[in-house]
Amino acid sequence: MATAPVDKDSHLYLVDASAYIFRAFHALPPLTRQSDGLPIGAVSGFCNMLFKLLEDVKGDDRPTHFACIFDKSSITFRNELYDQYKANRPEPPEELRPQFPLVRRAAEAFAAHAIEMEGFEADDLIATYSRQAEAKGARVTIVSSDKDLMQLVSDRVVMLDTMKNKTLGREEVFEKFGVGPEKVVDIQSLAGDSVDNVPGAPGIGVKTAAQLLDEYGDLETLLARAEEIKQPKRRQTLIENADLIRISKQLVTLKDDVPLDLPLEDLAVQDPDPDTLISFLEEMEFRTITRRVREMMELEGAIESAQPAEDPIDRSKYVCVRDFEALEDWVARATKQGYVAVDTETDSLDSIVANLVGVSLALSPNEACYIPLAHVDPDGAGDGDMFGADPPRQIRMKDALRALKPMLEDPSVLKIGQNIKYDLSIFATHKIDVAPIDDTMLLSYVLNAGKHNHGMDTLSERYLQHNTIPFKEIAGTGKSQVTFDKIALDKATEYAAEDADVTLRLWHIFKPELRPEKVTTVYETLERPLVPVLARMEQEGIKVDRDKLSRLSSDFSQRMAALEAEAHEQAGREFNIGSPKQLGEILFDEMGLEGGKRTKSGAWQTDADVLEGLAAAGHGLPRTIVDWRTLSKLRSTYTEALQAAINPTTGRVHTSFSMAVAQTGRLSSTDPNLQNIPVRTEEGRKIREAFIAEDGNVLVSADYSQIELRILAHIADIDALKSAFKDGLDIHAMTASEMFGVPIEGMDPMVRRQAKAINFGIIYGISGFGLARQLGIPQSEASDYIKTYFKRFPGIRAYMDETKAFAKEHGYVTTAFGRKINLAGIKSKGPQKAFAERQAINAPIQGSAADIIKRAMIRMPDALAQAGLKARMLLQVHDELVFECPEKEADKLIEVAQATMQGAAGPSLHLSVPLEVEARAAKNWAEAH
DNA sequence: GCGATCACG
DNA sequence: GACGTACGTGATCGCA
Numbered sequence: 001m002a003t004a005p006v007d008k009d010s011h012l013y014l015v016d017a018s019a020y021i022f023r024a025f026h027a028l029p030p031l032t033r034q035s036d037g038l039p040i041g042a043v044s045g046f047c048n049m050l051f052k053l054l055e056d057v058k059g060d061d062r063p064t065h066f067a068c069i070f071d072k073s074s075i076t077f078r079n080e081l082y083d084q085y086k087a088n089r090p091e092p093p094e095e096l097r098p099q100f101p102l103v104r105r106a107a108e109a110f111a112a113h114a115i116e117m118e119g120f121e122a123d124d125l126i127a128t129y130s131r132q133a134e135a136k137g138a139r140v141t142i143v144s145s146d147k148d149l150m151q152l153v154s155d156r157v158v159m160l161d162t163m164k165n166k167t168l169g170r171e172e173v174f175e176k177f178g179v180g181p182e183k184v185v186d187i188q189s190l191a192g193d194s195v196d197n198v199p200g201a202p203g204i205g206v207k208t209a210a211q212l213l214d215e216y217g218d219l220e221t222l223l224a225r226a227e228e229i230k231q232p233k234r235r236q237t238l239i240e241n242a243d244l245i246r247i248s249k250q251l252v253t254l255k256d257d258v259p260l261d262l263p264l265e266d267l268a269v270q271d272p273d274p275d276t277l278i279s280f281l282e283e284m285e286f287r288t289i290t291r292r293v294r295e296m297m298e299l300e301g302a303i304e305s306a307q308p309a310e311d312p313i314d315r316s317k318y319v320c321v322r323d324f325e326a327l328e329d330w331v332a333r334a335t336k337q338g339y340v341a342v343d344t345e346t347d348s349l350d351s352i353v354a355n356l357v358g359v360s361l362a363l364s365p366n367e368a369c370y371i372p373l374a375h376v377d378p379d380g381a382g383d384g385d386m387f388g389a390d391p392p393r394q395i396r397m398k399d400a401l402r403a404l405k406p407m408l409e410d411p412s413v414l415k416i417g418q419n420i421k422y423d424l425s426i427f428a429t430h431k432i433d434v435a436p437i438d439d440t441m442l443l444s445y446v447l448n449a450g451k452h453n454h455g456m457d458t459l460s461e462r463y464l465q466h467n468t469i470p471f472k473e474i475a476g477t478g479k480s481q482v483t484f485d486k487i488a489l490d491k492a493t494e495y496a497a498e499d500a501d502v503t504l505r506l507w508h509i510f511k512p513e514l515r516p517e518k519v520t521t522v523y524e525t526l527e528r529p530l531v532p533v534l535a536r537m538e539q540e541g542i543k544v545d546r547d548k549l550s551r552l553s554s555d556f557s558q559r560m561a562a563l564e565a566e567a568h569e570q571a572g573r574e575f576n577i578g579s580p581k582q583l584g585e586i587l588f589d590e591m592g593l594e595g596g597k598r599t600k601s602g603a604w605q606t607d608a609d610v611l612e613g614l615a616a617a618g619h620g621l622p623r624t625i626v627d628w629r630t631l632s633k634l635r636s637t638y639t640e641a642l643q644a645a646i647n648p649t650t651g652r653v654h655t656s657f658s659m660a661v662a663q664t665g666r667l668s669s670t671d672p673n674l675q676n677i678p679v680r681t682e683e684g685r686k687i688r689e690a691f692i693a694e695d696g697n698v699l700v701s702a703d704y705s706q707i708e709l710r711i712l713a714h715i716a717d718i719d720a721l722k723s724a725f726k727d728g729l730d731i732h733a734m735t736a737s738e739m740f741g742v743p744i745e746g747m748d749p750m751v752r753r754q755a756k757a758i759n760f761g762i763i764y765g766i767s768g769f770g771l772a773r774q775l776g777i778p779q780s781e782a783s784d785y786i787k788t789y790f791k792r793f794p795g796i797r798a799y800m801d802e803t804k805a806f807a808k809e810h811g812y813v814t815t816a817f818g819r820k821i822n823l824a825g826i827k828s829k830g831p832q833k834a835f836a837e838r839q840a841i842n843a844p845i846q847g848s849a850a851d852i853i854k855r856a857m858i859r860m861p862d863a864l865a866q867a868g869l870k871a872r873m874l875l876q877v878h879d880e881l882v883f884e885c886p887e888k889e890a891d892k893l894i895e896v897a898q899a900t901m902q903g904a905a906g907p908s909l910h911l912s913v914p915l916e917v918e919a920r921a922a923k924n925w926a927e928a929h
Numbered sequence: 930g931c932g933a934t935c936a937c938g
Numbered sequence: 939g940a941c942g943t944a945c946g947t948g949a950t951c952g953c954a
Contacts, residue, residue, distance in 0.1 A: 601933090607935080629934080636949085637950060662947065664945085675936095763944095769944075770944025834942075843946090
């Protein structure tokens with residue numbers, strides 16, 4: 001048995017196991033054991049929940065102590081008080097009964113204490129443990145949604161509903177009962193409970209009870225002063241039923257001093273015994289969770305033994321598979337082994353238009369093959385049985401996919417890829433749902449963000465000391481470059497099988513590092529499950545109105561021509577208006593304007609800031625240039641490029657989301673970038689209007705309001721900010737009010753604007769210089785603002801100092817969900833260090849926001865399906881999700897999207913500020929946003 | 930291929 | 939006291 005002291009750093013989890021069983025039984029789809037039909041739905045749900053809680057929960061929320069609490073028998077001291085107590089409880093259904101003992105065994109298999117006690121309900125034991133832990137300053141999470149337990153909630157005690165993924169704290173209790181947790185008992189005593197058969201006062205419900213308590217303070221006072229109640233009916237009810245109410249109070253009050261057999265300290269979390277756990281899970285025939293547990297245990301145990309194999313890459317060992325029997329053999333070996341590296345070769349980098357050309361597999365170092373499927377005219381492939389333009393002998397696409405599909409979809413075979421989202425998309429076009437998966441690019445991303453990029457070439461060179469064959473070497477460059485289907489099979493095999501081999505070798509290196517580096521949760525709950533979600537979004541694409549873009553393009557062109565002529569006139573000569581170099585020479589050398597600055601490379605700086613400054617000084621040319629540039633940007637980057645990006649087959653635009661580019665955990669979007677579609681100016685919004693829904697459908701945009709400031713308020717624990725968000729205040733106005741001592745009502749918009757800039761500055765790792773530049777004020781003034789801000793919010797400065805110190809000590813910072821972001825320059829001196837410090841402050845905030853929206857996205861498909869919606873998620877823009885759905889679904893979609901996004905931090909993280917999501921439906925993106 | 934510029938969060 | 943600075947991206951253009 002494991003024992004560990006309980007103190008303020010402890011976190012006790014108490015699972016209300018009996019209640020869970022009933023709830024799981026009714027809420028989850030019925031599931032029976034395949035071999036004998038034994039009902040095991042509740043057991044399965046219970047195991048999944050335990051696995052999640054024990055393995056996935058991280059950071060402060062990680063349990064240090066853990067127990068599953070059961071009801072022993074239905075007779076307790078409450079029945080002596082009131083013989084009708086829980087008298088109308090029906091017997092558990094037939095299919096559920098055999099599951100009770102199995103759930104107890106499950107708890108034990110996971111090395112969680114299964115606790116029960118004669119004469120007491122599970123709730124009383126939970127109350128006792130909870131109060132004891134709380135008294136020692138520990139945090140407590142009660143895994144239950146039973147309202148009877150809500151009386152235990154406090155600042156340190158929360159409840160967690162694992163099925164709805166909701167954390168329930170003081171606020172939520174208040175929402176439900178209209179009073180704080182301390183008075184929940186009083187409410188229940190008055191209102192009674194038909195489920196448990198607690199009588200209460202007839203005709204008094206939760207609302208009335210809350211009103212009465214609000215007026216009289218507490219239950220005893222209320223009963224003592226019942227005569228004073230104005231409403232005659234209520235007065236009479238309370239006077240007549242005083243005894244019944246008092247009995248009810250005894251019934252609903254949890255006993256928090258049960259003489260415990262097992263002291264609190266003995267509930268310390270311990271590692272489950274692998275053999276016991278796996279054999280239990282296998283006995284239940286839970287394939288997926290068995291695989292996950294085994295994978296985890298094996299890799300944990302393998303950390304020291306699995307040194308990178310001293311087995312240099314030898315391309316001559318690779319095999320080209322051209323017979324169906326040979327393919328079947330590879331598939332069988334992959335299936336038996338339980339994991340395989342997979343790579344697809346296609347004729348395009350764009351997964352939406354790409355055609356499958358071949359597949360490569362790797363089972364162990366140098367044991368890899370390439371299966372050509374759509375190669376044409378090999379032209380010098382050295383293939384003896386081929387002549388002229390005949391295609392080489394290869395397995396028919398249809399046959400090969402039929403052989404591969406069962407293995408690729410087999411839940412007990414792990415498919416490993418490098419950027420496997422791409423391969424998922426390719427296989428999806430052939431109706432193959434590849435699962436489960438691992439991705440070496442994402443493994444590297446969670447392990448090494450900030451250290452280097454995560455492309456195959458980089459990783460191979462860094463971790464395998466091996467340079468892969470450059471694609472150019474086999475396909476040529478420039479105009480003469482050919483697609484993969486035209487590459488000779490011997491070359492194709494070396495190239496393709498090498499990719500699979502390298503991927504597998506990288507996996508052997510990276511996967512065992514997850515646990516020691518403490519990034520398993522990030523990988524398993526934020527990155528890996530997002531892969532299929534993003535693949536789907538990319539395949540969906542979004543509709544754009546080509547005609548509208550075309551009209552805008554012409555309009556912009558005309559106006560640009562006019563501006564160009566004007567600019568030449570103002571300059572006194574013709575010049576290339578698109579050349580910053582020529583412009584700088586004209587403005588500062590020829591016209592001799594004041595205030596010119598030079599860029600790093602010595603050229604005149606002519607960006608919008610500079611030009612605006614010159615325009616404000618009364619010069620004409622700069623304004624013309626600014627206007628021209630605005631239109632030029634919109635035209636070349638948007639109205640023109642977007643038309644070209646429309647997929648001829650789908651008629652929609654399909655972006656590609658990059659998962660392993662942004663250091664902070666954000667996504668990025670390319671080809672085309674749909675995360676920077678204009679919105680800030682009137683002109684720009686016209687482009688957004690071209691993003692439309694199909695006929696009969698609407699676009700819905702849902703975005704987090706002020707998510708980064710909310711996260712800052714939570715992480716830095718700033719009471720003033722937290723309560724401002726709880727009260728729904730205008731946060732920038734509130735900041736201004738606090739700093740400058742002006743009332744929020746009727747505030748000068750300029751004052752608010754300054755406060756807003758400061759708030760952003762804080763998130764970016766503020767400097768007097770940066771703020772001054774942003775606001776166009778002297779640096780001394782900006783520095784004074786910052787001083788004032790820190791004086792008013794000293795917690796922010798403390799957070800910044802702590803974060804910088806942590807970054808310097810460890811070389812990285814973390815997000816609220818445990819993502820690590822390495823900061824290369826943090827140990828250097830000078831400007832590099834200052835830069836790294838600002839990154840250190842910004843990365844946890846930006847990264848935590850990225851984590852949260854990723855959690856929402858991962859849950860979204862299920863949430864939509866569960867609500868019976870046809871809605872599809874199309875885009876993510878950092879704090880915004882864009883959906884398309886039938887018009888009739890819009891209201892329901894908004895509800896589901898809001899709920900999913902607002903609850904996305906929970907249950908593993910209980911944010912101390914609410915998350916708010918604004919959502920709107922419209923025919924185009926501009927109006928929906 | 931790189932720097933400058935500017936679109937977004 | 940001087941140094942260079944707001945955080946994170948991607949696309950386009952001119953120019954070497």
